[in-house]
Amino acid sequence: MKTKLLALYGLKYHPFTPDVPTAALHVYPKLDDFCWRIENSFIREGGFALISGDPGTGKSVVLRLLSERLSVIRDVQVGTLQHSSARLADFYRELGDIFGVTLSHNNRWHSFKNLRERWCYHVQSTLQKPILFIDEVQEMPACVLNELRLMTSTQFDSRLLLSVIFAGDQRFNEKLRREELIPLGSRIRLRFNTEYALPEQLMESLRHNLTVAGNPHLMTHALMQTLCDHAMGNYRALCTMASELLVCAAQQEKPQLDEKLYLDCFAIPTPARKQKTIKVGEHHG
Numbered sequence: 001m002k003t004k005l006l007a008l009y010g011l012k013y014h015p016f017t018p019d020v021p022t023a024a025l026h027v028y029p030k031l032d033d034f035c036w037r038i039e040n041s042f043i044r045e046g047g048f049a050l051i052s053g054d055p056g057t058g059k060s061v062v063l064r065l066l067s068e069r070l071s072v073i074r075d076v077q078v079g080t081l082q083h084s085s086a087r088l089a090d091f092y093r094e095l096g097d098i099f100g101v102t103l104s105h106n107n108r109w110h111s112f113k114n115l116r117e118r119w120c121y122h123v124q125s126t127l128q129k130p131i132l133f134i135d136e137v138q139e140m141p142a143c144v145l146n147e148l149r150l151m152t153s154t155q156f157d158s159r160l161l162l163s164v165i166f167a168g169d170q171r172f173n174e175k176l177r178r179e180e181l182i183p184l185g186s187r188i189r190l191r192f193n194t195e196y197a198l199p200e201q202l203m204e205s206l207r208h209n210l211t212v213a214g215n216p217h218l219m220t221h222a223l224m225q226t227l228c229d230h231a232m233g234n235y236r237a238l239c240t241m242a243s244e245l246l247v248c249a250a251q252q253e254k255p256q257l258d259e260k261l262y263l264d265c266f267a268i269p270t271p272a273r274k275q276k277t278i279k280v281g282e283h284h285g
Contacts (some may be wrong), residue, residue: 004224006090006232008250009250010214013213013245014213014243015140015209015242016209016239016242016246017243018060018241022065024209024213025064026209028201028205028269030137030148030262035065036192038165041123042189043070043073043129043131043163045257046129047164047189048164048165048166048184048191049165049166049188049192050166050167050168050188050190051091051191052169052172052191052194053169053194054171054190054196056235057195059167059168060108060135061136062166062194063133064173065082066133066165076128076130077099077126077130079130079132080132080133080135081094081095081131081132081133081134083133084135084136084137084139085136085139088144088184091147095119099132099260101119101122101285103118112147116147116150116151117152119161119162123162129245130162130163132165132191134279135168137166137167138168138169138171139171146180148162148184149184167264196233197234199228199233202233203228206227207224219258220259221233221259222254223245223258226259227242227262244265244266245262246255248261
């Protein structure tokens with residue numbers, strides 16, 4: 001189906017799936033400025049950065065873009081933590097797997113301080129700048145967050161031990177108000193808030209997606225306007241609706257996506273009215 005869909009509409013790739021090529025992502029000026037600051041300042045000075053926002057407002061796009069840009073910089077090593085809700089021992093084990101160093105122990109009484117020292121030695125010996133991405137950080141236990149704060153401290157001739165880029169929803173900002181996490185919150189050097197988009201911003205993103213994918217005329221302007229008006233400022237909602245329409249259009253082999261297709265796919269059906277059955281011989285006054 002996917003091959004047929006791409007061939008039917010002259011597309012290089014499906015423009016509305018989460019795995020679009022990183023080079024095809026729509027980078028607006030505010031996002032580009034934040035990435036520049038990460039690339040040219042943050043990775044040299046270290047510490048914490050935070051990307052926050054509601055679901056569907058573009059946090060994952062920012063993470064993908066940053067990861068791609070940072071991974072090509074010499075002496076920078078990028079890793080992504082997959083299990084943000086893990087316990088402290090599991091966190092160290094996964095961190096070790098990501099960056100190629102053994103950070104686990106067999107004795108449960110073993111001090112985590114020794115693991116921090118092992119991490120410090122690893123950073124010193126590899127001469128790499130480790131950058132750790134953590135998505136859904138609002139799920140991370142406070143004990144792990146505080147351990148991260150200790151790990152990012154500078155030692156050994158002020159060499160950076162770890163830089164961390166968080167991404168999470170507004171619950172994490174609320175979590176940082178806890179007394180035990182105030183020291184961590186005060187160390188967040190860069191913040192980027194993904195916001196609900198205006199209809200014209202969604203339109204700009206939609207046009208970009210279609211043009212870069214290879215078919216700027218895939219949709220009528222009226223349909224594009226309708227999608228942007230109904231997405232409620234949410235990029236994910238926009239892509240979800242557009243993806244559903246594209247599949248429906250391909251099934252019908254429609255040459256272009258239009259508002260009629262939108263109504264066919266998303267209009268709420270009107271319930272059929274029940275007709276009263278009159279029995280034969282029944283009299284009504």
